[in-house]
Amino acid sequence: MTIRFTTVQIRWALSEYVGILGGGGFTLPVVSEVEVVDVSIDMTDAARSALSASMGGDEDTHVLLISAQSGGCSGYMYDMAIVEAPDASGFQIIEIDKIRVFIHNKDSVMLNGIRVDYKDSLMGGGFQIENPNASKSCGCGQSFS
Amino acid sequence: MLPSPVDADNHSVDIMSKSESPKALVFESKSSISIFSGDGPADHLNNILTGDVSKLADGGRVDALVCDSNGRVRDVLSCFGIGDEIIVLGIYENMADTRSLLTAGIPWNKDLVLYDGNDALRHFMIHGEEAMELIKLLYPEIGEFPDNKFVSIGDVIVSKNSISHGRHIDIIYRSDDDSFMARILENSVDVGSYEEWEVVRMQSRFPSAKEVDGTHLPSDIGLGELVSLNKGCYPGQEIHARLDSRGSEKKHIVTITSYEPIALGKSRLEGGLAIEVTSATEFGDRHIALAVAPKQISKGPVLTSIGQEYEIA
Numbered sequence: 001m002t003i004r005f006t007t008v009q010i011r012w013a014l015s016e017y018v019g020i021l022g023g024g025g026f027t028l029p030v031v032s033e034v035e036v037v038d039v040s041i042d043m044t045d046a047a048r049s050a051l052s053a054s055m056g057g058d059e060d061t062h063v064l065l066i067s068a069q070s071g072g073c074s075g076y077m078y079d080m081a082i083v084e085a086p087d088a089s090g091f092q093i094i095e096i097d098k099i100r101v102f103i104h105n106k107d108s109v110m111l112n113g114i115r116v117d118y119k120d121s122l123m124g125g126g127f128q129i130e131n132p133n134a135s136k137s138c139g140c141g142q143s144f145s
Numbered sequence: 146m147l148p149s150p151v152d153a154d155n156h157s158v159d160i161m162s163k164s165e166s167p168k169a170l171v172f173e174s175k176s177s178i179s180i181f182s183g184d185g186p187a188d189h190l191n192n193i194l195t196g197d198v199s200k201l202a203d204g205g206r207v208d209a210l211v212c213d214s215n216g217r218v219r220d221v222l223s224c225f226g227i228g229d230e231i232i233v234l235g236i237y238e239n240m241a242d243t244r245s246l247l248t249a250g251i252p253w254n255k256d257l258v259l260y261d262g263n264d265a266l267r268h269f270m271i272h273g274e275e276a277m278e279l280i281k282l283l284y285p286e287i288g289e290f291p292d293n294k295f296v297s298i299g300d301v302i303v304s305k306n307s308i309s310h311g312r313h314i315d316i317i318y319r320s321d322d323d324s325f326m327a328r329i330l331e332n333s334v335d336v337g338s339y340e341e342w343e344v345v346r347m348q349s350r351f352p353s354a355k356e357v358d359g360t361h362l363p364s365d366i367g368l369g370e371l372v373s374l375n376k377g378c379y380p381g382q383e384i385h386a387r388l389d390s391r392g393s394e395k396k397h398i399v400t401i402t403s404y405e406p407i408a409l410g411k412s413r414l415e416g417g418l419a420i421e422v423t424s425a426t427e428f429g430d431r432h433i434a435l436a437v438a439p440k441q442i443s444k445g446p447v448l449t450s451i452g453q454e455y456e457i458a
Contacts, residue, residue, distance in 0.1 A: 028180065028260035028261060028262060028265055029260065029261045030258055030259070030260055030261070031179060031244045031247075031248060031259040031260060031261050067252065067253055068250070069192075069250050069251070069252040069253075070189060070192040070193050070249075070250025070251070071192040071250070071378060072192075072378050072380075073214065073378050073379070073380065073381075073382050073383045074214040074380060075193075075213075075214055075246075075250070075380040076249075076250050090253070104253035106251065106253050107253060110249070136214050143378070145213070145214045145380065
């Protein structure tokens with residue numbers, strides 16, 4: 001099942017005040033500019049069952065948060081966590097079997113189109129992410145570029 | 146931008162002694178200057194760079210590389226800890242890619258912002274075997290300072306890079322502060338041109354964007370010292386660890402001089418070995434170049450397959 005969710009594109013402020021090297025500080029332009037796309041994700045039946053079991057009936061108060069950040073041997077690392085529902089601003093929310101999946105707009109380009117699977121194995125098992133945007137993945141499966 | 150620790154004395158050129166000043170020259174560098182501010186910029190940079198930035202403190206300096214997952218060098222960054230902020234100097238031509246990389250992986254819950262400091266700050270370099278003498282001429286009040294620290298005189302930051310053994314000093318100051326230029330004028334110190342810098346950096350095997358183009362390993366271009374194999378994961382770490390454990394560094398960077406023009410790109414030498422000329426310019430009646438060459442090629446004269454005479458330094 002693929003669910004699409006539309007958001008408004010974020011444009012960070014063009015400049016903010018930064019104090020540096022003493023004196024009166026500078027007004028510097030902000031480099032960060034976030035590209036945002038509408039995220040769609042795919043989740044296998046095995047992943048849905050495992051996720052439902054992990055939620056333990058807390059679907060009303062908790063969400064699955066999938067994110068990406070710098071790290072690992074290939075540049076970026078995935079993170080998946082079941083957390084108390086954060087403030088929804090800035091997130092795209094995808095509902096799968098009554099479980100809310102939160103993906104932040106910042107990560108939308110990197111995580112758009114991912115497929116979440118679950119492997120029931122003593123070694124190397126657990127949730128796994130296949131990412132069509134990744135040009136290279138680390139052997140451990142947690143890092144991509 | 147960093148020079149490799151080589152002795153360029155035996156192929157020095159006249160431009161170093163064009164004034165009465167110590168044997169070093171001042172150059173303005175068109176660097177990429179960014180400022181990281183907010184929630185843990187050192188930890189964030191540490192996930193990306195080849196050097197350990199995690200403990201960068203106020204007044205500290207760390208030089209490190211940005212590499213891709215194949216271990217190739219994409220940029221050379223110098224990080225200066227200023228309170229909770231970090232000034233990041235990089236190669237200007239590589240600025241867009243590096244800034245994109247630095248900002249793309251900021252965790253969603255971290256309030257971390259990268260600012261463009263190109264107009265707000267200026268970067269000068271003092272380069273040469275008597276760089277320390279020249280900075281002491283400009284700033285007699287300056288004392289000794291280690292490679293991994295900087296000293297500040299008012300709003301002027303002065304520091305040595307970590308692998309040039311005192312031959313390269315970076316000066317960063319606010320664009321609205323003219324005290325550095327005033328000292329340059331008071332002491333009649335020459336500021337070298339871009340053309341002179343090109344000659345000097347090629348003598349010193351100092352890589353620029355022409356070498357740091359995403360196709361070379363750190364050791365190929367004299368930057369192997371900026372890779373820490375003890376700091377944990379960063380892009381390219383697997384490749385660097387494998388090269389280290391197998392001892393398979395096959396190339397190094399060399400300076401070439403010739404009385405004939407030196408063509409950029411790949412060139413075959415007599416005997417079959419090939420070199421890649423990455424930068425080339427002329428000075429006086431000679432030509433100078435930087436090349437990535439097999440380690441079997443060391444100092445001395447060589448002939449190209451088409452009969453050109455090169456002197457490898």
